[in-house]
Amino acid sequence: MTDPAPVQTRPGPLKRLYLWVLSWADSRYGTPALFVIAFAESSFFPIPPDVLQIALSVGRPKRSYLYALTAAAGSVLGGILGWYIGHALWESLESFFFEYVPGFTHENFGLVKARYDEHAFLAIFGAAFTPIPFKVFTIASGVFEVALGTLVLASTIGRSARFLLVATAIYFLGPQVKALLDRYLGIATFALLVLGVGGFLAIKLLL
Numbered sequence: 001m002t003d004p005a006p007v008q009t010r011p012g013p014l015k016r017l018y019l020w021v022l023s024w025a026d027s028r029y030g031t032p033a034l035f036v037i038a039f040a041e042s043s044f045f046p047i048p049p050d051v052l053q054i055a056l057s058v059g060r061p062k063r064s065y066l067y068a069l070t071a072a073a074g075s076v077l078g079g080i081l082g083w084y085i086g087h088a089l090w091e092s093l094e095s096f097f098f099e100y101v102p103g104f105t106h107e108n109f110g111l112v113k114a115r116y117d118e119h120a121f122l123a124i125f126g127a128a129f130t131p132i133p134f135k136v137f138t139i140a141s142g143v144f145e146v147a148l149g150t151l152v153l154a155s156t157i158g159r160s161a162r163f164l165l166v167a168t169a170i171y172f173l174g175p176q177v178k179a180l181l182d183r184y185l186g187i188a189t190f191a192l193l194v195l196g197v198g199g200f201l202a203i204k205l206l207l
Contacts, residue, residue, distance in 0.1 A: 025055035035074035042078030057170035068167035079138040086142025128158025
């Protein structure tokens with residue numbers, strides 16, 4: 001009697017999205033894809049661009065810093081889109097974000113506003129550099145009338161520092177970082193779920 005074949009479960013939607021992002025590392029369009037994903041992640045996309053940046057950099061370590069700058073440029077420009085959504089389109093889109101986007105709650109927006117009232121630059125810089133969902137801050141900066149120049153400057157410094165830190169790690173430890181990513185894909189996917197979607201809830205804890 002043979003053992004029954006193992007049941008193969010279909011990956012969840014976030015993991016499929018994660019793997020789709022990762023698949024661009026094997027494409028000749030990997031660099032433009034990195035720019036687009038970084039752009040989108042700053043206003044609505046759940047998967048951080050670090051995933052693709054790491055994969056691309058491991059494949060071509062000498063281009064690690066180019067990939068970092070590409071991700072930073074896309075992310076900052078995407079942040080400007082987020083600011084514009086909050087500044088000019090929020091009245092039309094507010095109900096959509098609060099109803100359908102996890103973490104976009106009136107309570108969380110109140111927490112972000114309190115940090116902006118205290119020191120908008122440091123709040124944006126912290127969100128740009130850490131796993132706190134950046135999109136909440138870019139959109140809220142437009143809603144709460146934070147100067148666009150403040151957003152751009154804080155985002156440029158914070159996001160550049162974050163992606164350059166990743167680039168430096170890959171440049172010197174590339175194979176080890178990729179091995180860890182492959183080995184702990186399930187954990188990484190769950191972390192992305194927490195930080196990229198459910199991670200909106202971390203605002204209440206981290207601010």
